[in-house]
Amino acid sequence: MTVHRQLGTSPLTLTVAEVHQLQTLARAVIDTEAAAVAALRERIDEAFVTACAYMLACTGRIVVLGMGKSGHIGSKLAATLASTGSPAFFVHPGEASHGDLGMITPCDVVLALSNSGETAEILTLLPLLKRLGVPLIALTGRPESTLARAATAHLDVSVISEACPLGLAPTASTTATLAMGDALAIALLERRGFTAEDFARSHPAGTLGRRLLLHVGDVMHRGEQVPCVTSGTPLLATLEEMSRKGLGMSAVVDAEKMLLGIFTDGDLRRALDRGVDVHQTQIETVMTCHCTTITAEALAAEALHCMETKSINSLLVIDAERHVIGALNMHDLLRAGVV
DSSP: OEEEEEETTEEEEEEHHHHHHHHHHHHHHHHHHHHHHHHGGGGOSHHHHHHHHHHHHOSSOEEEEEOHHHHHHHHHHHHHHHHTTOOEEEEOHHHHTTTGGGGOOTTOEEEEEESSSOOHHHHTTHHHHHHHTOOEEEEESOTTSHHHHHOSEEEEOOOSOOSSTTSOSOSHHHHHHHHHHHHHHHHHHHHHTOOHHHHHHTOTTSHHHHHHHOBHHHHSBOGGGSOEEETTOBHHHHHHHHHHHTSSEEEEEOTTOBEEEEEEHHHHHHHHHTTOOTTTOBGGGTSBSSOOEEOTTSBHHHHHHHHHHHTOSEEEEEOTTOBEEEEEEHHHHHHTTOO
């Protein structure tokens, strides 16, 4: 029995035994890395608390260092820290020796990643960091290493073995380092009282940012764009107003623009079912008096929740005195990326 797969333009044929071998190897990697991460739980000790204390007290930036695969992990950790309330950036240790060290100030904290704890490019910087007097937090796989011994706080991220069967490619060790770094970032987030709205401010272009930062006033129709008729307007004229504005409804207001009700496509269907005369019927006799409204200051996400909960497609926007100041529908929220 064989399994056929198309790889590029060449057919790839695998036997059942080969398929089983690939799956077994993949599961072994997951098991090895899961065990490496689980082992970190017992290492959340006083050194971890010390590291957090220095990072919380930092008045500058958290500067992350790492070479090779540790550098890739370090870059990700710097991004995670920065987006969760702990200003941080990544500096390449090799470049630091050629001018980038000037990016580190005495107000900063340095977070150095090195599985061996003997990365030459990082060790070269130790005397200079000591001269600056910056706290040094090290994540290594060797507590007895040069970097670990020089650190203000050392976090042990050692692993029993790499997931790579050759024991060469950094796999379990980088996963463990990433997990410990995430633990630091989230502990700091909680301690700082960092909120979802804070997170959204650093992700304004993301879906969460739009949901937490965008207000109804940012997306609603205003002025002449709002379909609106006064009490006493014939139903036919109201339909013409609805057609011109294209929102599937119209506000009904008094002479002061105070909201009296709303007339929607659904109200029209119900009126026609009753056989009303569109020429003779005045709008206040067929409108919905007690309609759902929202304020311009409300979050657009609140408008979406309101529409979904009440199974409606549009909302009128009013001010504190119930003057109609805007309108929006589900299509506006879709265009804004709130949905």
